[in-house]
Amino acid sequence: MIKVMNIKKKFYDKKHGDFYAVDDVSFQIEKGEIFGLLGPNGAGKTTLLRIMATIMQQSTGQIIVNGYDTKEQPEEVKKSIGFLSGNTKLYKKLTPVETMKFFGKFYDIPKKVMEKRIEEIIYSLQMQDFKDRIIEKLSTGQVQKTSIARCMIHDPNIYILDEPTLGLDILTSRTIIDFIKKKKEEGKTIIFSTHYMEEADSLCDRIALIHKGKIIETGRIEDLKEKTRQTNIRDIFLTYIDRRDGVYELPEN
């Protein structure tokens, strides 16, 4: 389970001065849920996910992941999560299999368990054709699959995936979406960010719409469709944001 409580992250830039990239965000994700964080560029998705993954610290607020405080017990949190970030660095001269073995060593995984796990990962992410080719010779989609493979080698309970399908073709995206569904079936908890609204529709149990650092709505997609009288997530999102980019208040009924 993940509990995000009143998280704020303050940044500074020359143009805006101090500003909140994440502004008082709270939500809870239950075990076994797929939770989508949806919002346009610059909404604060990456910042929030990085804080959840202990890569960055919040200015105020608290996050509990699997019973551990991300600020106070980052090492425990790291063991429970697999974090896919947009700028995951891989060693270009290693192959996908070597990459998994390399990162697997940090977690003291017994050799036999590791070999079996690598086999399963290669199968579920359809990496058979390029598993032994060095990373510098792989396509964008193949590299992305390798990054995902890397973050799951310790078989974490929770996946935090930042834009897992960004820039990928529909076939590669489909494999990654199927992988996320399979992880849910295994009882894993998944939070992922995307600005591809349609993608979330079939995949997420619940979503949070984030805009300018604030959560403007959280809920089951079906409930949000009913509430806004819209049929797809894109229109749900646009219903909340008016043309002047302010938050639109929905009528009660």
Ligand SMILES: Nc1ncnc2c1ncn2[C@@H]1O[C@H](COP(=O)(O)OP(=O)(O)OP(=O)(O)O)[C@@H](O)[C@H]1O
């Ligand atoms: N280290 C930083 N210093 C100052 N501002 C930052 C920093 N990192 C992010 N920002 C700003 O914070 C805001 C939120 O950025 P963030 O990357 O979290 O958004 P995002 O929703 O992930 O966007 P995208 O979909 O474009 O990746 C943006 O205005 C960004 O420019």
